[in-house]
Amino acid sequence: MSTLGFSEEQRDCLQEIINVAMGLASDKLARFLNTFVHLQVPSIALVGASHIPAEFENRYQDTEAALVSQGFFGNEGVRGEAIVLYQMENAHKISALLGYEVGDVSEIEMLTDISSILTTTFLNGLADQIENSLSYSAPRVLSSVKGDMSSLLRNTSFHWEHALKVDISYQLVDHSFNCDMILLIPGEAVTNIQRILDRILEDY
Amino acid sequence: MALPVLICDDSLLARKQVRKSLPESFDAEFQTAGNGLEALTILRAQEIGLVFLDLTMPELDGIGVLEAIKAESIDCFVIVISADIQPEMKKRVMELGALAFIHKPVNEDKLHSILKQYGLI
């Protein structure tokens, strides 16, 4: 993980908090979906937001993919935009688990539901640990078109300075479901997050 | 006499959190390991009474450590503390001889009651 001004201790702290948030999210999801969810430890990286399009265009270029965006904001200047990226075939798998039937709801609604659940369960788990609480804007689907993922990512990440990449891999009993989550955060939010991490580190 | 305790987790924060969650009355001599291999090196060389063991770690994971402890008949108590909460994982951990399986973030009351149950505090 590139440090972007994070000390080794801060990085370690953030990774641990994210691991635990993933664990909490998987627990909730498992109970909600009534199936067993296994979460691999997500790898995280903090990068300049301008690097995001290049990082993801290969993975999503030749496939039907969707990008769903959802804003989050909390106390102490924690705010940003969560992006969930997935290949549509993966989205169909999880939609079946959520109990959607074909033609039941629009594909876009299905995508926003899945993304919102993944994003908010994870971020709530994260917020709990740093004694914060988050509000969310409604999720928006930015694309499910073939091939234009990189330009979309460019447009989306343009307004943000930094991006925290969290690779998420959900495995369910009979299915596996992979997606990427990117948390786009403004420059000052990084400083705020560092302050929070320092406070946690001081506590221990 | 102080109990020799090993805290094994790749995260420094997690190691500190475990230590902070222990009751003040807990009389122990602490050592730490950042991965499974480091833990085994210590376990083979020294008498360790209790291990707090994370599961997901580089080099050698917690399952590997438990397997080695079992195979080499190393005499110690192991309490697994993990963010990975799969029921199957818990089953496997318990089968490999762990005393308990605790979810992260560590719930102090739960940890204390387990320590009490096994007469460690």
Add this chain to the structure above:
Amino acid sequence: MSHAWLSSPILAQLNSGVIVIDDEYQIHYLNAFIERHASVQLSEVQGKSIFSVFADLPEAWLKRKLMSVLDLNTPAFSSWEQRQYIFKLPHLRPITSSSQYMAQNCSMLPLVSDQTDQPLICILIEDATDAFVYQQHLSKTLIELERANRQDGLTKVLNRRYWEEQLKQEIHRAQRYHHPLSLILFDLDKFKDLNDKYGHLGGDFVLIQLASFISSLLRDSDLFGRYGGEEFGIILPDTGLEGAVEVAERICQAVAEYPMLFNQQTIRASISMGVAELLPKQHLLHDDVIRCADMALYNAKRAGRNRVCSYLAGETEYQKKVN
């Protein structure tokens, strides 16, 4: 100083709906916005199921959303773009919108209350009718724009650019599925004379009349476009040379018998037509088929106009001599 007293007047003034229900879907609260729009009174509906008070709710759908809010302790959302409304409420813009119900963005939020241990959900309903109306105008405009982009301004048949694109696609399809494909190119005979005699308005009138008349003779799957000036093309999918010649003969004859009334004068026109069939091995590009049909058209002109000529396989140049 506590600001708790503020919530009540603000909730009453709020231009959004607020409904609070519990985990058994019973209504605990709704604000004035909902009372007024839905013509209900909080005192009358308190404690009743939201599904009995609002009978039109999409019950299964909404329960699934509410369940996720309760189970996961996370918010759920619904946008007018996917579901125009959840609560069937009238809106305040009866004239500007084609829909009589308020378009809504809804948020379903888990509520923590110190009054009760029972989990509560706050449903926020925002009026999105304005956005809905703009979106409708926009889609309508886009559809018109797309039509304009492929239509010939004068004759309303396909314009050349779009017609040629269609030809390329049809050729591709015919080659892939081994279906026949034919092309007719035709030209209005002595168009210059018509223009001289009736003026450019008269010439335009003839083009418009004939384009519309010929369109009425074609199948839905045929693609009729203006190739330029007084020259037109018809793509006939799933049609071999023989069939295409039949169609062309029929059109040619019908046009010759079609009188057009312009400024109290009857105008008669005729057309010359060239027909070519796609030969998969020779015609690799759409230009090749056009060239063949054009050769046949040229021959029809040379042969005396008001007739159909077809391209014969192997022909490589325009016949120097008229048969």
